[in-house]
Structures are given as structure tokens and as C-alpha cells.
Amino acid sequence: MEALSEELLTAWLRLTSAIDNQRLVYGLSFNEAVVCSLLERESRRGGFLTASDLCARTGILKSQMNAILRSLERKGFISRQQSQRDRRQIEIRLLPEGSVSYKASHQRVLDLARRLVDAMGEEPVRQLIPLLHQVVDTFTSIQQEV
Numbered sequence: 001m002e003a004l005s006e007e008l009l010t011a012w013l014r015l016t017s018a019i020d021n022q023r024l025v026y027g028l029s030f031n032e033a034v035v036c037s038l039l040e041r042e043s044r045r046g047g048f049l050t051a052s053d054l055c056a057r058t059g060i061l062k063s064q065m066n067a068i069l070r071s072l073e074r075k076g077f078i079s080r081q082q083s084q085r086d087r088r089q090i091e092i093r094l095l096p097e098g099s100v101s102y103k104a105s106h107q108r109v110l111d112l113a114r115r116l117v118d119a120m121g122e123e124p125v126r127q128l129i130p131l132l133h134q135v136v137d138t139f140t141s142i143q144q145e146v
Contacts, residue, residue: 025105031068032077034058036102039078039094048091059140077101 025033038057042049049057055065069092072078077098083089094102117125 025109027075027101028105029068029071031058031060031064032072033102033105034060035065035068035072036077036094036098037106039092040099040102043094043099048093050089050092054092072098075101 028036035054035058038054039049051062051065051069054060054069055062058065060068069078069080073080075098077095079093079095080090081093083091120128
């Protein structure tokens with residue numbers, strides 16, 4: 001069992017190192033891209049998110065989220081406004097410039113994913129996707145127990 005755990009850790013580290021070394025997004029940190037992704041999806045629904053929403057959906061700590069939001073605001077990618085419905089809430093929205101930058105980075109990542117599918121073949125990728133979801137869900141569950 002120990003040897004299998006070591007093999008899993010080695011594979012995990014290789015994957016995360018390969019992804020990290022590719023610098024998949026430009027002009028945004030990885031976490032900024034994740035936040036922009038969530039805000040982009042919400043804007044398509046005509047809505048907004050709060051910092052608490054973003055923390056809950058990403059697992060990013062509040063202090064880290066505040067730093068990410070400050071950075072995105074400085075870049076002119078997001079706006080933060082006090083809610084008219086609930087003055088205690090700050091509504092966070094992706095601005096047009098943020099949307100354009102995010103979409104450009106997202107397209108680059110999609111292009112890399114398409115190349116990966118082309119190289120590996122559709123069937124192995126279709127089999128891999130549920131396994132990756134299972135790994136994330138199981139890892140999240142284990143982390144919550146600790």
C-alpha cells in the first residue's frame with residue numbers, strides 16, 4: 001500500500017509540475033483566472049458573486065481572496081460595489097476588460113486541452129475525466145475529515 005501511495009504521489013507531482021511549468025494563463029495568476037472564470041459564468045446569468053461566494057467555491061482563504069480581488073481591481077478587471085439589496089454585501093462583477101483577458105487565457109487552455117485529446121485519443125480522455133473528478137471529490141472529502 002505504501003508503494004502505491006508513493007506512485008500516486010509521484011504521478012500527482014508530475015502532473016501538477018507539468019501544468020504549473022506551462023504557465024497556462026498570461027496576464028493572470030492561476031487563482032485570478034479561476035476567480036475570473038467563476039465571475040464570467042455568473043455574468044452570463046446576469047448575476048454577481050460576493051467574496052464569500054468565491055471563497056466557498058474555490059476553497060481559497062479569505063485573506064488570499066482579498067489579495068486576488070485587489071489585484072484584479074487594480075488591473076481594471078473587476079468592480080466591487082455595495083449591494084443595493086443588502087448593504088452588508090459587496091457585489092463583485094467581471095468588467096469587459098477582465099472578460100476579454102480571461103477569454104483569451106481560457107482559449108489558450110482550451111487549445112492545449114484539444115491538443116491533449118488529439119495526442120491521447122478521445123476514448124482514453126473520456127475515461128480519464130470521471131476518474132479525475134473522483135480523485136478531486138475524494139481528496140476534498142478526506143481533507144474535510146482532517
